[in-house]
Amino acid sequence: MINLNLLNYHMILKMLKEILKSFIYGLPIKMKNYILLESIPTYSDNTKNVFLEMINRNINQKYKMIWITDEDTSKFSKIKYDNVYFINKNKINKMKLFYLRLHAKIIIDNNQYIIKLNKGQLKIHLTHGMPLKATDQYCRKIGKVDYITANSDFFKKELSKLFNIDEKCILITGSARNDNIIKNNKILFPEFKRKKTIIWMPTYRNHKKTDSYEGRTNIKFKYGIPCVSSKEELLKLNNILKKNEELLIIKLHPQEDRKDIKKLELSNIKLLDNNYFEYDESIYDYLSSVDALITDYSTIYYDFLLTNKMIGLAIPDFKEYSKHVRLATKNYKKDIVGEYIYSFADLEKFVYNVANNIDDNLEGRMKANELYNKYHDGNSAKRIVDYIEEKMKGNKSEKKWNKIWCYNRIY
Numbered sequence: 494m495i496n497l498n499l500l501n502y503h504m505i506l507k508m509l510k511e512i513l514k515s516f517i518y519g520l521p522i523k524m525k526n527y528i529l530l531e532s533i534p535t536y537s538d539n540t541k542n543v544f545l546e547m548i549n550r551n552i553n554q555k556y557k558m559i560w561i562t563d564e565d566t567s568k569f570s571k572i573k574y575d576n577v578y579f580i581n582k583n584k585i586n587k588m589k590l591f592y593l594r595l596h597a598k599i600i601i602d603n604n605q606y607i608i609k610l611n612k613g614q615l616k617i618h619l620t621h622g623m624p625l626k627a628t629d630q631y632c633r634k635i636g637k638v639d640y641i642t643a644n645s646d647f648f649k650k651e652l653s654k655l656f657n658i659d660e661k662c663i664l665i666t667g668s669a670r671n672d673n674i675i676k677n678n679k680i681l682f683p684e685f686k687r688k689k690t691i692i693w694m695p696t697y698r699n700h701k702k703t704d705s706y707e708g709r710t711n712i713k714f715k716y717g718i719p720c721v722s723s724k725e726e727l728l729k730l731n732n733i734l735k736k737n738e739e740l741l742i743i744k745l746h747p748q749e750d751r752k753d754i755k756k757l758e759l760s761n762i763k764l765l766d767n768n769y770f771e772y773d774e775s776i777y778d779y780l781s782s783v784d785a786l787i788t789d790y791s792t793i794y795y796d797f798l799l800t801n802k803m804i805g806l807a808i809p810d811f812k813e814y815s816k817h818v819r820l821a822t823k824n825y826k827k828d829i830v831g832e833y834i835y836s837f838a839d840l841e842k843f844v845y846n847v848a849n850n851i852d853d854n855l856e857g858r859m860k861a862n863e864l865y866n867k868y869h870d871g872n873s874a875k876r877i878v879d880y881i882e883e884k885m886k887g888n889k890s891e892k893k894w895n896k897i898w899c900y901n902r903i904y
Contacts (some may be wrong), residue, residue, distance in 0.1 A: 727762075
């Protein structure tokens with residue numbers, strides 16, 4: 494039973510916080526040469542690549558660059574640059590953290606938002622990927638923001654809707670993390686001899702959040718992957734891969750249950766998690782070396798288009814999933830080009846097609862890539878930092894960085 498008094502207390506507290514933030518936001522607070530950065534995991538994704546580009550330009554010689562994290566800061570001891578710091582937000586004094594957030598000139602985040610408190614600050618949100626599935630409630634927590642980066646004009650309308658901001662606040666730069674797809678060609682499990690590599694990155698369907706969380710469904714798969722429902726099918730898939738001299742690498746969501754698939758001895762199927770990577774690596778350093786991707790509703794679809802390689806879309810649960818989760822595209826099966834996989838038989842066919850270079854969707858994917866990714870040059874981080882430097886040069890006074898700032902309206 495809902496405690497109405499407790500509910501009213503939380504509502505009042507939330508309102509008071511918003512009033513306080515609005516009051517602080519209007520004060521003429523002098524900014525300091527701090528740049529706050531955030532990503533999940535820390536030191537990864539779009540923020541990391543923008544950070545490294547800023548380091549290349551010696552921006553850290555003028556600004557203190559501070560990563561806000563909830564991880565043990567000792568894991569970042571190998572990252573040694575002048576004026577670069579890692580601060581655990583759960584261990585630092587709350588007033589010190591508030592001071593940093595209040596006085597920082599620049600905020601760069603991409604997942605757990607660093608709320609902008611000062612109207613003189615420049616906040617650029619890099620996103621955690623272009624929207625294929627919509628997470629409206631999550632996006633509306635971003636607070637005030639000056640700019641959001643996007644891969645192409647196609648995403649302007651949807652990002653504007655998700656974050657409830659004006660389209661003029663969306664910068665078409667490309668995703669900084671995708672620079673690694675273009676520039677790097679590292680091989681996963683290089684000791685394993687094979688002719689073809691397929692990576693499977695399924696969407697997690699059972700977020701342990703509130704019932705109102707947009708990514709939550711009751712859909713479960715025994716082994717964490719769609720279209721494989723029994724031990725016999727998984728063993729059969731392994732044998733097919735072995736015969737074809739293919740390696741299937743499955744990267745499950747961190748919350749996905751792995752115990753059933755780990756029990757089996759599978760010669761040509763390997764599980765991958767973030768522990769595989771060095772502290773300064775991610776899956777994006779390896780994507781260009783694989784021959785095909787299997788996914789479903791994940792933003793990785795847009796990113797992998799840059800490789801111009803085969804994509805399988807395992808969506809046997811499409812009807813049920815789309816009831817629970819609003820997809821960002823109105824016509825998924827028209828807009829998302831790839832080989833659709835609804836059953837184990839379809840999965841067998843896709844694996845066969847990869848082994849034999851049968852690609853019926855090449856032309857469609859090339860068109861999709863042009864639509865969803867404006868840039869294919871590996872210079873997205875440079876474009877973002879170019880823009881930041883332009884703003885830095887134009888803000889020698891302590892006035893607002895731009896005449897127009899955008900913000901997410903409170904619901």
